[in-house]
Amino acid sequence: MNPDKIKKLQQNAAQVRTGGKGTARRKKKVVHKTAATDDKKLQSNLKKLSVTNIPGIEEVNMIKDDGTVIHFNNPKVQASVPANTFSVTGSAENKQITEMLPGILNQLGAESLTHLKKLANNVT
Structure with missing residues (x-):
């Protein structure tokens, strides 16, 4: 038999086997979807709390x-005060603090205000 053909057959056999040498061949490798199962597990654990x-x-x-x-706009917020657990779900956006400035000033604490002053000094 041709050595190139043997090498090609060995490569095909390696792609079909999901384990090592001596394991059964499978036609396709099943890939598990994790996002949906993670969400279900999280919701079941929150229900336990x-x-x-x-x-x-x-x-x-x-x-x-x-x-x-x-930033979460119209989130679903769940809480369990005895377990000290809070859950915020919804679509999230990463924004710079300067984009949120007019409406976020009343939410800022003292440490954030000093950070904001540094940003203002850098801009001017």
Whole structure:
């Protein structure tokens, strides 16, 4: 037999086997979808903690040390006070703090205000 043909057959056999030498061949490798299962596991664990929905929250802003903000618009907020657990779900956006400035000033603490002053000095 031709050595090139033998090498090609060995490569094809290696692609079909999911384990090592001596394992059964499979026609396709099954790839598990993790995003949906992770969400289901998270929701079941939150249900065990007996979280309750908190209505009426229009936005959630999480301010990071580097000056960026994780912004949730109309999130689903759940809480379990005895377990000290809060869950914020929804579509999140990463924004700079300067983009959020007019409406975010009342949410900033003292450490964020000093960071904001540094940003203002850098701009001017």
